Amino acid sequence: MSVRVPAMSVLPPVRRDRVIVQLPQYFRKEAALHTKDEFHNKVKTACQEQRTGTVGFKISKVIVVGDLAVGKTCLINRFCKDAFDKNYKATIGVDFEMERFEVLGVPFSLQLWDTAGQERFKCIASTYYRGAQVVIIAFDVNDIASLGHVRQWLEDSLKENDPTSVQLFIVGTKKDLSSPAQYSQIEQDALKLAQEISAEYWAVSSLTGENVKEFFFRVASLAFETNVLAELEKSGSRQIGDVVRINSTSSNLYATPKKKQPNCCQ
Numbered sequence: 063m064s065v066r067v068p069a070m071s072v073l074p075p076v077r078r079d080r081v082i083v084q085l086p087q088y089f090r091k092e093a094a095l096h097t098k099d100e101f102h103n104k105v106k107t108a109c110q111e112q113r114t115g116t117v118g119f120k121i122s123k124v125i126v127v128g129d130l131a132v133g134k135t136c137l138i139n140r141f142c143k144d145a146f147d148k149n150y151k152a153t154i155g156v157d158f159e160m161e162r163f164e165v166l167g168v169p170f171s172l173q174l175w176d177t178a179g180q181e182r183f184k185c186i187a188s189t190y191y192r193g194a195q196v197v198i199i200a201f202d203v204n205d206i207a208s209l210g211h212v213r214q215w216l217e218d219s220l221k222e223n224d225p226t227s228v229q230l231f232i233v234g235t236k237k238d239l240s241s242p243a244q245y246s247q248i249e250q251d252a253l254k255l256a257q258e259i260s261a262e263y264w265a266v267s268s269l270t271g272e273n274v275k276e277f278f279f280r281v282a283s284l285a286f287e288t289n290v291l292a293e294l295e296k297s298g299s300r301q302i303g304d305v306v307r308i309n310s311t312s313s314n315l316y317a318t319p320k321k322k323q324p325n326c327c328q
């Protein structure tokens with residue numbers, strides 16, 4: 063017996079553990095992209111009233127950069143596959159994973175780009191930096207040099223992107239390998255740097271899973287919030303989802319539909 067499946071239902075439903083109903087909190091108040099307790103009121107209302115425009119179809123690009131072997135691949139694999147490999151296999155060029163979320167009842171996807179930290183693969187990897195809404199710079203909390211290289215990674219990734227619109231995160235990895243005393247020392251430096259470059263700071267362990275889900279939920283939520291606010295802004299006084307009527311006296315007859323084209327590379 064064959065069952066006809068309508069095209070729209072081919073996508074499986076969003077996993078239950080990818081449903082976000084409340085704004086996940088920052089890791090450190092002194093280095094957060096914002097410190098509000100809840101999603102912006104405008105965002106909550108827009109979601110309730112299903113006025114989120116194209117956001118529900120949007121896939122936001124997230125790039126993960128940082129020195130070789132700091133644990134970028136492990137971080138993504140812990141979140142996306144709940145797996146951890148103790149053997150190092152260098153990423154050659156890039157890899158990516160799709161993660162689907164539901165935020166305040168609205169579908170929202172992240173495309174997580176795992177890039178190579180090794181110098182010889184960097185030029186391939188950097189061609190994939192373009193169009194990122196979120197840049198995650200990873201460093202190893204047990205390796206101060208990798209923290210020192212964060213600025214260089216920032217510069218490289220922003221060359222390909224609009225620095226004013228990118229949401230920036232610095233993530234300290236391998237927290238399980240550091241003693242509390244060592245950790246708090248490097249955290250001071252990391253917080254200072256994060257404040258200087260307006261990044262949000264997190265520390266995680268892909269081995270134990272500590273803070274991994276919390277971190278990606280925060281990334282997804284802040285990216286989502288920004289997208290909904292941008293969509294509301296774009297729509298101005300008109301309601302998202304409304305049909306835009308163009309009458310013959312309109313001077314920008316051709317400009318309006320152009321604007322409405324989906325921006326699929328962001």
Ligand SMILES: Nc1nc2c(ncn2[C@@H]2O[C@H](COP(=O)(O)OP(=O)(O)OP(=O)(O)O)[C@@H](O)[C@H]2O)c(=O)[nH]1
Pocket residue numbers: 128129130131132133134135136137147148149150151152153154177178179180235236237238239266267268269270
């Ligand atoms: N103890 C511990 N080891 C980790 C953790 N994360 C990664 N590692 C180890 O660090 C090594 C490098 O991890 P990767 O995730 O491959 O590093 P990468 O940043 O993707 O490296 P490149 O792809 O070369 O840029 C591997 O041996 C991992 O098992 C962690 O949280 N704790």
Ligand SMILES: [Mg+2]
Pocket residue numbers: 134135136151152153176177178179
């Ligand atoms: Mg890798």
